[in-house]
């Protein structure tokens with residue numbers, strides 16, 4: 060049995076590598092899931108063979124953020140070169156230091172992420188630390204384990220499934236050594252791909268937190284989470300670039316060390332190059348500077364290293380920086396433009412945010428027309444005026460910011476913006492608080508806030524109503540067809556049809572989407588309420604404790620305050636929300652929101668409905684179901700007493716097949732499993748499909 064488990068782990072590791080490191084998957088996600096499940100079941104049946112390096116153990120227990128750990132040797136920062144002249148000075152210093160010997164350079168892209176160090180003992184990941192201050196880092200092992208591109212166990216001997224011998228070359232020998240260093244430490248950069256930042260930020264905003272300004276902050280914030288399961292949900296990746304220590308092994312060159320790390324199973328950046336002269340380095344820089352926008356992760360320059368380890372040692376380091384490497388930085392993206400107007404936006408919770416409306420300007424490939432001025436205080440501190448010429452900057456940041464006001468260009472015609480004392484939308488006097496910089500419109504009926512609240516209700520993280528974007532919402536609110544979120548559910552197709560730019564088909568689809576959202580689980584509805592400080596994480600905690608919105612709405616301040624992870628801030632806003640919004644809750648109940656019906660069933664797992672179509676049956680969900688994620692569909696089935704598994708077997712009662720169902724569909728056909736189309740499924744759930 061142990062052999063079988065080991066074989067299966069090896070197979071999974073191999074495919075994990077193919078998928079996350081080489082980006083060349085050889086099997087379908089479904090087959091991969093099936094292997095994982097088989098392993099999980101075997102490990103459950105044989106706990107004596109459990110091992111922390113098993114692929115099933117990426118998210119484990121234990122404190123996610125641990126103590127300060129000293130680094131084996133300091134994680135030094137790099138000397139920076141900001142232009143070609145500075146790079147040439149660096150090369151001259153290197154040349155002098157080596158007495159004029161020929162120098163080979165190696166160039167790498169400088170990834171803008173979070174530096175980490177990974178320690179392996181006998182091939183097993185035992186510790187991961189952040190760079191910290193260079194001397195000490197934070198122990199973030201539990202969080203780093205969740206990153207699939209970080210191997211929990213190194214590839215030793217033959218690479219699993221490939222029969223390839225591991226080639227660890229000793230300098231000058233070139234022979235193969237089928238072994239792994241007993242102690243190995245590598246360093247690398249954890250990052251979030253640029254295009255995934257919005258995913259992370261949507262989660263943040265749903266949690267009532269400020270969005271990360273750039274992928275670097277997102278990566279750092281995600282690695283330093285207290286809860287490893289949150290880290291696991293973030294799209295983190297890594298490139299390893301330094302082999303810091305390998306007991307019993309020596310390398311002649313950085314390029315050799317990079318090759319060895321790849322062989323051991325680490326993910327290294329593919330765009331590394333070796334150059335015989337500085338001219339090659341400069342050409343590499345120019346080439347990547349021109350392409351920087353196309354790189355799928357943030358790169359803020361290149362790193363230039365002397366390739367020979369012997370020469371590196373000869374050059375040594377100052378107390379802060381190695382003398383054999385420099386980072387040659389890309390310039391920040393900047394553009395100069397003029398502030399034509401300053402406007403004020405009213406948010407969902409009534410916060411007034413000043414926004415600079417700019418003369419449109421191209422910056423890092425995008426046309427920028429506005430930039431946030433954050434708040435009243437920032438506006439006055441920076442002394443930003445209407446008509447000012449400003450420097451707009453995007454240095455790795457996704458959201459452009461006003462880096463400087465060019466006061467020397469003022470003509471005297473600039474106008475100081477007076478922050479309004481009234482809400483620009485509803486005219487209610489604003490409220491300034493002593494404890495926060497935010498200025499708020501406190502009118503609960505403010506139309507600007509209402510539009511934002513509806514947009515939040517319809518957003519992906521809440522009720523996920525597709526087709527209800529800002530323009531539609533404005534139409535619905537301005538025509539007074541909708542005065543609160545509950546009104547969405549009384550809209551009729553023929554009314555919606557009469558709106559401008561709204562055809563019969565879109566009206567029908569919008570109504571259907573709205574109708575479907577009634578089946579949303581309670582935590583989504585709770586997120587949708589947009590209660591201050593209650594985002595996805597808090598909503599899940601609250602629902603898992605109280606089981607239903609009904610029960611939560613009856614909770615007292617004292618009861619909420621004592622809950623672990625909730626605390627007085629959230630407790631206060633939750634209690635206030637339910638005290639003020641009883642009419643809305645009654646309306647939603649009357650409309651037939653499922654989450655209000657199931658109080659009894661949700662109070663306890665033992666009390667799940669036994670009379671529903673779903674109870675006691677086993678389901679598999681596949682393909683995309685319009686308007687509902689597979690996870691939500693599964694939650695709905697479970698709430699009705701059904702069981703959901705991920706692969707079709709002889710025990711499966713029904714396969715629920717959405718669009719593009721794939722291999723599970725074929726399997727179900729093969730086994731003669733009953734298949735439910737999406738519409739039939741929605742019908743059984745009790746949600747109108749048409």
Ligand SMILES: [Zn+2]
Nearest residue numbers: 482485500505
């Ligand atoms: Zn207002």
